[in-house]
Amino acid sequence: MTQQEMLKKMQEISFTLVELNLFLDTHPENTDARAQYNRYAEQLARLRAQYNAAYGPTMNFGLCPAENAWSWIDAPWPWEN
Amino acid sequence: MWIYEKKLQFPINIRRADLQMAKFLFAQYGGPDSELSASQTYLAQRYTMPTPETKALLNDIGTEELAHWEMLGTMIYQLTKDASPEDMRAAGLGDYYATRGKGIFQQSPSGEGWNAGYIQVLDDPIANLVNDMAAEQKARAAYERLMNMTSDPDVIEPLARLRMREIVHFQRFGEALMSLQNACAHIYAKG
Numbered sequence: 283m284t285q286q287e288m289l290k291k292m293q294e295i296s297f298t299l300v301e302l303n304l305f306l307d308t309h310p311e312n313t314d315a316r317a318q319y320n321r322y323a324e325q326l327a328r329l330r331a332q333y334n335a336a337y338g339p340t341m342n343f344g345l346c347p348a349e350n351a352w353s354w355i356d357a358p359w360p361w362e363n
Numbered sequence: 364m365w366i367y368e369k370k371l372q373f374p375i376n377i378r379r380a381d382l383q384m385a386k387f388l389f390a391q392y393g394g395p396d397s398e399l400s401a402s403q404t405y406l407a408q409r410y411t412m413p414t415p416e417t418k419a420l421l422n423d424i425g426t427e428e429l430a431h432w433e434m435l436g437t438m439i440y441q442l443t444k445d446a447s448p449e450d451m452r453a454a455g456l457g458d459y460y461a462t463r464g465k466g467i468f469q470q471s472p473s474g475e476g477w478n479a480g481y482i483q484v485l486d487d488p489i490a491n492l493v494n495d496m497a498a499e500q501k502a503r504a505a506y507e508r509l510m511n512m513t514s515d516p517d518v519i520e521p522l523a524r525l526r527m528r529e530i531v532h533f534q535r536f537g538e539a540l541m542s543l544q545n546a547c548a549h550i551y552a553k554g
């Protein structure tokens with residue numbers, strides 16, 4: 283997967299998680315939705331760790347390690363194409 | 364607090380400049396029914412909501428609206444970044460360029476700065492949620508108008524995604540309103 287493809291995959295999984303999160307806010311007893319939420323959350327964590335290892339952190343304030351260099355400041359920022 | 368994630372909610376890659384469209388998009392970036400207004404309304408309303416479901420929902424939809432506001436800013440940025448001052452002027456953005464250059468300012472297409480009068484915050488949870496449902500429909504209709512004004516798929520696709528989110532938010536707010544009415548039936552029954 284290229285960086286672009288990996289980012290797109292993360293966007294897809296994150297989007298599904300937003301959707302499930304809002305659904306669970308109004309259906310907190312729905313165990314199927316909660317199981318799906320946990321499954322996608324695990325997928326996202328795995329993919330994010332791979333992405334961060336290859337291209338640097340995607341989250342600030344200590345939520346992603348900064349192993350080799352402070353690449354948080356590196357392009358591209360989300361609004362840049 | 365909030366954590367920033369270095370990605371957009373949906374990919375945006377606009378390859379063709381369109382200054383007219385950039386100007387229209389300010390409606391959802393800094394106009395009365397903009398994503399900015401929605402985010403500030405929901406995030407302020409959440410403090411006095413009475414049930415766990417409604418506090419969470421306003422917190423989470425308010426947060427998602429911030430991501431939508433970022434998408435609008437991104438679209439305006441990408442549509443204007445290569446424009447010359449002459450291009451800006453020809454597209455009706457001469458006043459804008461004279462005032463702010465190409466900074467992405469919170470305003471409506473016609474140039475009124477965003478103001479807090481656009482947001483609605485009461486301590487009445489039913490009034491808040493009914494307001495929010497109307498806000499989602501207004502935003503949905505706004506995205507339909509914006510989609511009518513361009514044929515560029517790079518612009519239409521993110522607008523269509525945003526439109527779809529407004530429909531989902533409306534649905535969730537409707538469910539929250541129903542659960543609140545059930546939970547508070549004893550209060551409202553007193554008349």
Ligand SMILES: [Fe+2]
Nearest residue numbers: 499528529532
């Ligand atoms: Fe919304």
